[in-house]
Amino acid sequence: MMKLLTRFSLINLLVMVLIFFVSSLVIYELFQAILIKEMDGDLGGIEKKVKNYIAQYHSLPEGYPLDEEKISFEPTGQQIVDSSSNTVLLYSEREKKMHNFRQRIFPLKLNNIWYRVAVAKPIEGIHHLSRAIIRISLVTILVTILVVVLLNSIMLRRLWKPFYASLGIMRNFKLGRTASLNFPSTKVEEFAFMNESLLLATQKAEQDYLLLKEFTENASHEMQTPLSIIRSKLDVLIQEKGLSEKQGELAKGAYAAIRRMSRLNHSLLLLAKIENHQYAHTEEIALKEKLEEKINQFQELWQSHRISTSFSIQETNIHINPELMEALLNNLFSNASNHNIAGGSILIELQANRLSIGNTGHSGALDEKRLFTRFYKESINSNSNGLGLSIIKQIAKVSSITIDYRFQNNLHSFILSW
Amino acid sequence: MKLLVIEDELELSKSICSYLKSDNFICVPSYDFQDAMNKIHETDYACILLDISLPMGNGLNILRELKNLGKADGVLIISAKNSLQDKVSGLELGADDYLTKPFHLPELSARVGAIIRRKTFDGQNRIIIDELIIDIQDKTVKGKSGNIDLTRKEYELLVYFAGNKNKVLTKEAIVEHLWGEHIDMANNNDFIYTHIKNLRKKLLTAGCKDYIKAVYGMGYKFETEVKEKKPSKK
Missing domain, CATH: 1.10.287 (Helix Hairpins)
Known part of the structure; x- marks a missing residue:
């Protein structure tokens, strides 16, 4: 499970990174286009200068070896179609390697000879530009992420406060x-x-x-x-x-x-x-007294059925609804009595946070899986409605008592611990 | 003595009246809230049997009205709701006892008798049957030849019988009265025989008549040939 805020921040960041990436790309392309247009303008200026030079001096201008611009005059038999601009790879004297150049080609007529003039300028600035853009983008992304994370953890947490408060109230809601x-x-x-x-x-x-x-x-x-x-x-x-x-x-x-x-x-x-x-109301009950009281109530019944009893009772407390405690003991005792045999025995042990009630019975070990289901009857016994054990189980469940069944030495025992 | 039976179930009301009327009681049945309200205004009753879930009104309001009127009528609530909250609010509003349906009529009779004795003969809370005197206050029993020493169960049994003279009581009703209804055990009705036998023997030894009769396999009957002499109350 992910917190809503975490999830929101994650999506937010992803989208932001994507937007920055795309915008950086667009900016890069845009800058490049502008730069090239500018260069084309420059090259156009050179073309004008060359044409002016020829009109003035009637000879081809000398190249300036120190200049980055390259100019070449190539005589052609006839006039080339039109002037054009494009990007080409040329050898750069300065960097001693092939380099991207922006080139402008235009026709020129001198002394009745048509020339194909190519003016070129290295597009060096673009490298610097792209590097700068990437750097700026990275820094901006990092700063933005930082700001977003901070904002989320402070602003959003504050904004969502009423939501979490309501959530907490709902969690504590009990019918x-x-x-x-x-x-x-x-x-x-x-x-x-x-x-x-x-x-x-x-x-x-x-x-x-x-x-x-x-x-x-x-x-x-x-x-x-x-x-x-x-x-x-x-x-x-x-x-x-x-x-x-x-x-x-x-x-x-x-x-x-x-x-x-x-x-x-x-x-x-x-x-x-x-x-x-x-039975939501609970209180601390001294179980020893309660158990002894219940034993007194049942004692006579057991005697009349010649059921021998043995008790080992220590002081201990239990946190439970008093009505449910009464019902729990009644059902446990009735269960131990009803399913007993004449001349049988009942064993009751109360220790710290543990109560065990064992009784002899007609049958062997009971089916543990079905034991606590409603209307489960091990034998045909018209006096039992098959609900006693499921009541015991239900009471144990709502009172946070664990209940175990054991069959040892012919004794069916129910062990309650809390 | 007049009893007001506020119970909307006609058949149950008829049974109650039929069982109680033979005990010097005049039963006045009331089947709805408004009628019951009118009746408590009209006259005083020795005891009011009140079903709290009535059509067109909560029986607890009748209790409130009794309190407002400053009446001291004994009230026994009979209710199908076995919930502690109802018991507590009923008793807080001044009811004397609370009985949950389905009850045994002998149990009802015994409780009505107890309420009337408490209300009517303050300090003189005794049941007298011929020479037999049961002092409810001190929980002592006297026969012709002095005190009869009874166990708690025997004493309770005798008081129960005295509240249901000349009535057939089932073993089941007796067991439920003495041990409570939560005691649930196969064939548990036979062990009351010992208590009955001992009580009968002790009464006979003290010079009392042989009141306790077995009725087939069904139960017992406390037979008093001579009518009970009530203490000075007209």
Whole structure:
């Protein structure tokens, strides 16, 4: 990932280098053209001088060996078509090597003989010129890059400040937790527009979230009410005089089904609420006391099922929502009890930041991959709705607790660490 | 004693009234918010059963109105919303107890009884059944031949029975009352037998009648042939 500023600077630099390159080229070409035009003008002047000389002295002028200009007179039988200018390679006396010359050729008539006159001047200045242009360009590019980098790091950073501020606010935004978002005010139209849109979007999300929360609660309400009615009708029904034993048995079956349904509904609602982050409030809980309290609640049940227990409990704290802590322990304990065998055992260990609950059971090691999925059932057990472990998993997830399953010495253990 | 049952579900309201009316209670049903508001203005009730999610109005506003009127009616909230926030705001507004649907009617009856005892007989919070005297304040029980020493569970069981005299109580309802509904265990209803057996034995030893009867495999019934003698309250 690349920062927007870095990316922008990179593109900016590339384009700038390209523009400088092209403009240098154009300037070079332009200068050359101007220079050559100037030279052509000079050569034209020489032509005029030569013509004046001939008109005055009626003889060919002598060459000046010290001059850089070269003049040659070549008699031709007839008049050459026209005067012309072009660039040619000629031997330079001064530099003792072949050199670029600008040459002008024109016809001349002296004593009835036509001459082809060639006047040439070395185009030396262009080399110096191009070197100068390249040097200037390079310096300008470097200076510009420096200025751009500085500008970006200072000006742009300052300009984009409201953007990054909004970004930071959005990153911290959590549904159901944040009050109305407070974006910094900005004079930049785009940022103001963005902040406004973000505010609207988050408000909408917050609203939808509240609606969803309301929906889950309403759904549960809708389910609980008919369940209440059925249960209340049974409560009244069994008060009837002369109820037969068979009718009693039937009522018992109906009671058990209502209980299951009610628990299932309760579990699904709990899961939905956890997933909707409705248990955002957390506090520091002394787990030792909480665990001992829970053990007291279950002790009698275990005794009646001849389940032996062994505890090793040390003081430790955990940061979690208290309602979720309660649900977590209830589910862990119920799980260890429900899947136990008569005469089995339960082993509870609490160490610093680690809780392990192990129990004997009917089956061998459980399928770890499917263990925490909803409605997973290892065996046919009408009392379990298959949601206990996924509730445990969900609570662990939102409370930053890691949970491991181990099967050792016929003991199914769930190890929670935080 | 008058009970106001504010519950929009007709069938549930009928069940509640049918279960409670035999206990010296007159049940006045109310099915909507406005009617309930009118009724609390008209007269005082020993206890108000309040469903907080009513059509056309929040039940919590009825609580607020009761507070404004300075009424001391006992209020038991019955709600399908098992959320802590609702419980807290309900109790903060002066409700006496909170029960989540789906509840057992015996549980409702026991809680209504507890609220009425607290509100009506201040300092004299006792249940008297023949020679049996249960002192709720001190958590002591007296029989014909003096104090009966009960365990906590046996005591709770007796109070629960006393709140549901002559009613068939399922083992399930008893277990949920004594251990809470989160205790979920296969065949967990049979181990209450020990507690029942011990309580019955202790009551008999103290010279009480044999109140506790088993009803088939379904549950138990606390039978009082003679009507309960209420403390001096007309």
